[in-house]
Amino acid sequence: MPGFKLNDIPSPIVLQGNRRIAYRDPAVLYHDGIFRLYYTLVATEPDGRVYLYTATSESRDLIHWSAPRRLTPKDANLNYSSPGNIVRFRDRWIMCLQTYPRPNGEKYANETARIYTMESADLIHWSEPELLLLKGNEVAPEQMGRMIDPYLIESREEPGKWWCFYKQNGVSMSFSYDLKQWTYYGHANAGENVCVVPVGNRYVMLHSPENGIGIMTSADLKSWTPENTLLTLGQQDWEWARGRITAGFLLDCLDVEGIGKYLLFFHGTGPQGEDVIFDTHACIGIAWSEDLVEWHWPQANRTTRSNALNLHKKTWLKQ
Template identity: 35%
Template sequence: MPIPLIDRGAAEALRDPALVFHAGRCHLFCTTVRPAGHAFSLGIDLLVSDDLRQWSTRTIFAPGPDNWSSPGSIVRAGDAWVMCLQSYPIDPGATWGNESARLWLATSSDLVTWSAPRPISPAGCRVAWTASARQIDPYLIAHAGRWWCLYKAAGQLGLLVSDDLITWSEASPQRPILGTADTPDGSTVENPCVIATDDGFVLFFSPCRPGRGIGVARSTDLLSWHDAHYIDFPDVPWAPGGPTAAMVVDRRREDGDWLMAFHGDRPTAANEHGAAIAFARSRDLEHWTV
């Protein structure tokens, strides 16, 4: 049976899905975007399902001046869950977040009630490859006894590293780990998602271009990425702006394949951020069925 779209229409866009399976249930965190006068109001909702078809909904981070959004990943650290997310203040009359956008962490014992976010790097991006301090689209992953956080700055991907989830430093201050020089058509990139495989890591990223799409690259150390390319993703006719913001989880043991959640861009006159969430499955991470 096909999995239906998660769609709230033009009034409220659903973007940036992040998936966690726990206790037999799927927990899907996503950005909600509502038009608010001459600006936009962002928050984070949690949707929970037993079958990916019927969902209960709870607001985790309510809309407000910080515009909490883009839950990149939710990982287990000791006896707590940790979510990485962004603040995304939008100036009046603007469509996109300003230079004060930053990366944050929040913790939970049950995936439902979350602490107030605390900043990862309050000063923002401090690297040689951009003068912008703006950081968005975090993705947190554990590797080699350390914590690593991918992020977007100036249309390219950077990488932070920490031993304790408190003190962070730039892991690649001289160059982006993936940028315009690496994509097949020179597109800028966003929305990183990293999964571990038997032979290293696979990075899913979103090119910022008309029609969007899903990009893939590979690495053994999170720092050096190769074979960046766009996968031949199926058409999504309900999303004229194309598929983007892929989040992939390993469900091979339970269901026999990898599961992807993504959002399809469907901007409207009322909401330039218009989008709905859909799912795809794959046996090899390259060929997907929506």
């Protein structure tokens, strides 16, 4: 994108929520010159009922975004949401996502929350969601336990081997060679909304503790080491994100002309009294970094630095 500058972005807010709409759980794909942003759209009906959808918006410049387009149906028993990422598998695009059932107006999803995938040939039309048996075919779906916030990644060490990370007992991990038959591997101590990206000779995991974005690293996608860092970016100055910053999604745009950085998408929720209300006002924000140590965002090019990650920069960022 010749002539494009990140500092042209006027605000750290990409999509701004209001009293009827919240934007959460971003996942981004850059393909054919288009940034495709997928997210949870939380809509409050006039009667007060709340429904969750997986929705999408597109942009060519990270400034102008298309209106939300809902990809999943209105159904409080399902509430398809939290798209983890979109990957290319064979000749199809695969999106992983969750259900977040709240049939009786619960604040959080009940125990029937599960992980699904949808397929697409064109990133426009998507198939019906398909349940993933992440504990293996021998475990019945009703026995798998509550699981949310999936993320898919192919192993660099074993090409053709795919891992699914999801929130259950910290972060749980299952692997597959066809995205259909799964084997449960184990779990690690981490927060929710996991995102895993190859960086140098390591993998970097972003996850969400109670507030902020935590970082873990691994050489093999199996054993994870916590890094002593917590990204909160400009939260102290952002009323729209004062309650919580979470759900970090890292997009590698180092080789994208006009960017040359990692883009970080996340969502922020503002304070509502002593509690954070997740169903309204949540916004999706953006920041960026060249090295995952120093972070920038719009508005006077504000920055913050993670010294803890800098201690490891020469090893896990080695190209």
